[in-house]
Amino acid sequence: MPHPARIDRDSILQTARAMMELEGVDGLSVNRLAAALGVKPPSLYHHFASKAALLRELNTTTNAGLVLAMHTALHTTDADLPQKILAMAQAYRIYAHEHPVSYGLAYTNVVAELRPDPEFLEKLALMLQVHIAELVGPGESLPALRGLWALVHGFVVLELGGQFQRGGDLDATFDQIVTAQINGWQR
Amino acid sequence: MPHPARIDRDSILQTARAMMELEGVDGLSVNRLAAALGVKPPSLYHHFASKAALLRELNTTTNAGLVLAMHTALHTTDADLPQKILAMAQAYRIYAHEHPVSYGLAYTNVVAELRPDPEFLEKLALMLQVHIAELVGPGESLPALRGLWALVHGFVVLELGGQFQRGGDLDATFDQIVTAQINGWQR
DNA sequence: GTCTATATTCAGATAGAC
DNA sequence: GTCTATCTGAATATAGAC
Numbered sequence: 289m290p291h292p293a294r295i296d297r298d299s300i301l302q303t304a305r306a307m308m309e310l311e312g313v314d315g316l317s318v319n320r321l322a323a324a325l326g327v328k329p330p331s332l333y334h335h336f337a338s339k340a341a342l343l344r345e346l347n348t349t350t351n352a353g354l355v356l357a358m359h360t361a362l363h364t365t366d367a368d369l370p371q372k373i374l375a376m377a378q379a380y381r382i383y384a385h386e387h388p389v390s391y392g393l394a395y396t397n398v399v400a401e402l403r404p405d406p407e408f409l410e411k412l413a414l415m416l417q418v419h420i421a422e423l424v425g426p427g428e429s430l431p432a433l434r435g436l437w438a439l440v441h442g443f444v445v446l447e448l449g450g451q452f453q454r455g456g457d458l459d460a461t462f463d464q465i466v467t468a469q470i471n472g473w474q475r
Numbered sequence: 476m477p478h479p480a481r482i483d484r485d486s487i488l489q490t491a492r493a494m495m496e497l498e499g500v501d502g503l504s505v506n507r508l509a510a511a512l513g514v515k516p517p518s519l520y521h522h523f524a525s526k527a528a529l530l531r532e533l534n535t536t537t538n539a540g541l542v543l544a545m546h547t548a549l550h551t552t553d554a555d556l557p558q559k560i561l562a563m564a565q566a567y568r569i570y571a572h573e574h575p576v577s578y579g580l581a582y583t584n585v586v587a588e589l590r591p592d593p594e595f596l597e598k599l600a601l602m603l604q605v606h607i608a609e610l611v612g613p614g615e616s617l618p619a620l621r622g623l624w625a626l627v628h629g630f631v632v633l634e635l636g637g638q639f640q641r642g643g644d645l646d647a648t649f650d651q652i653v654t655a656q657i658n659g660w661q662r
Numbered sequence: 663g664t665c666t667a668t669a670t671t672c673a674g675a676t677a678g679a680c
Numbered sequence: 681g682t683c684t685a686t687c688t689g690a691a692t693a694t695a696g697a698c
Contacts, residue, residue, distance in 0.1 A: 294682085318674060330676075331682050339674065396583035398636035406640060430643060434633075435626065435652030442629020443621070449585035453593060456617060465622030465656075472659030481664085505692060517694075518664050526692065 295325050297335050301345060308346070309389045313397070340401050343393065348404040350387065350394040355412050357383040362415070370470050373419055377440050377466045384444045396445060413437075424473045432473050439469050482512050484522050488532055495533070496576045500584070527588050530580065535591040537574065537581040542599050544570040549602070557657050560606055564627050564653045571631045583632060600624075611660045619660050626656050 303324055308316045318339055322329040336342040361379035365372055384391040394404070413433060420436065421429035443465065447458055490511055495503045505526055509516040523529040548566035552559055571578040581591070600620060607623065608616035630652065634645055 317672080319672080328683060329674085330684090333675070334681060392583070395636070395638070396579070396632060398638070400637065403637075409638070409640070430641065431648040431651050432655075434630070434639060434648055435655060438629035438633055438652065439622065439626045439656070440629070441633060442625035442627070445583060445632065446621075446625055446628060449582070450587065450590075451582070451585070451596070452621060453596065454617065461618040461621055464618050465625065468619075468622060468659030469626070469652075469656055470659070472655030472657070504690075506690080515665060516692085517666090520693070521663060 295327055295331065295335065297345075300325065300332065300335055300342070301349060304342060305346060305349070305387075305390060308393070309387060312389060313393050343402050344404060346390060347394040347402055348408060350390045351404050351408040351412060353387065354380060354383050355408065355415065358412070358415060362419075369419060369423055370467070373416070373423070373436070373470060374463065374466055376416060376419075377436065378462070380440055381444050381462060384448070388448045391444070392448070395441060423470065428473070435473075436466070436469055439465060482514055482518065482522065484532075487512065487519065487522055487529070488536060491529060492533060492536070492574075492577060495580070496574060499576055500580050530589050531591060533577060534581040534589055535595060537577045538591050538595040538599060540574065541567060541570050542595065542602065545599070545602060549606075556606060556610055557654070560603070560610070560623070560657060561650065561653055563603060563606075564623065565649070567627055568631050568649060571635070575635045578631070579635070582628060610657065615660070622660075623653070623656055626652060 300321070304316060304321055307321060307324055318329050318332060322332055325332075332342075336345070357379040358376045361375045362372060365375040367375070393402070416436065417429050417433045420432045424432045443462055446452060452458060487508070491503060491508055494508060494511055505516050505519060509519055512519075519529075523532070544566040545563045548562045549559060552562040554562070580589070603623065604616050604620045607619045611619045630649055633639060639645060
């Protein structure tokens with residue numbers, strides 16, 4: 289058998305993700321990806337229409353990972369409401385730390401072309417919004433959700449970008465600022 | 476005179492910035508920049524050692540612009556402390572809106588190579604921290620500063636990235652969440 | 663200080679044989 | 681489904697003449 293099937297969508301995505309995390313978004317080229325898979329570049333185009341399509345799939349995976357992480361955090365905590373929200377924020381941050389390059393691809397550098405299925409974004413958003421609504425009332429739940437998302441996202445991006453140059457306990461800071469944001473809405 | 480001086484550092488930076496804002500970071504290539512300046516690519520290398528050096532200067536300009544915008548906002552407001560902090564946050568956001576691509580280059584995609592002089596970052600940080608310290612006390616001023624920065628940065632990046640898909644009055648939301656963060660620290 | 667000309671490398675993508 | 685072979689284009693950067 290000269291050419292048995294050696295790759296499929298999953299193995300491509302997995303390798304692409306690993307390569308991206310190791311060498312940055314720019315380090316992920318079609319040529320290099322093919323080489324890492326032991327295959328020639330044209331083969332990849334039988335599985336993905338374009339590089340953009342591949343990146344879009346990677347972003348979908350990232351969002352699914354975020355949703356799962358938060359879901360798990362939520363259901364392994366039976367504390368009060370503010371604690372549950374904090375637990376989800378922590379899970380989000382941890383996931384971003386574990387996949388910094390993937391997270392950056394999905395949420396900074398945002399090119400419309402690479403935006404994943406909006407359905408996933410809704411899922412992610414609603415999961416948090418439900419609990420926030422309990423805290424601040426349904427009328428304020430959208431701005432409150434956005435404030436929390438902005439806070440968590442901003443913190444993660446700044447710390448991953450090395451912008452907090454004066455050190456300090458960033459884990460503790462994260463908990464403090466999330467708590468402050470929650471408290472600020474409750475009064 | 477066959478070859479009079481036609482460009483200098485300032486004109487290069489100005490044109491580079493405009494080109495970047497119009498066509499994105501990837502639209503700014505050395506070749507295209509030279510063409511826009513009516514000059515050939517090699518000429519640029521007499522003014523900047525590399526493309527990275529040029530981008531680093533652009534980032535320094537962005538940070539200087541942020542500092543100036545916040546400084547101006549601060550000194551044209553004589554309200555109480557929370558209002559002053561809000562005014563600075565608003566000025567930061569407006570500046571980012573006016574230079575979205577430059578802002579993105581400076582604060583997302585952060586490659587160490589392109590990081591501007593840390594001195595500017597300190598300036599930017601201290602300006603805010605002084606006022607935050609009055610609000611929360613000096614001991615908490617660093618985490619509080621970081622929380623505010625994360626919130627503002629995160630909000631700006633998400634809105635510029637088109638991630639707030641459900642519409643709404645984002646100006647009002649911004650004021651609300653910044654106020655919530657400030658209130659959360661005051662209790 | 664700018665030019666012409668070019669080196670070098672790499673990108674994403676495709677045609678057509680097997 | 682994978683291959684060989686190749687296209688096309690663009691990128692950053694440099695040597696050396698004027």
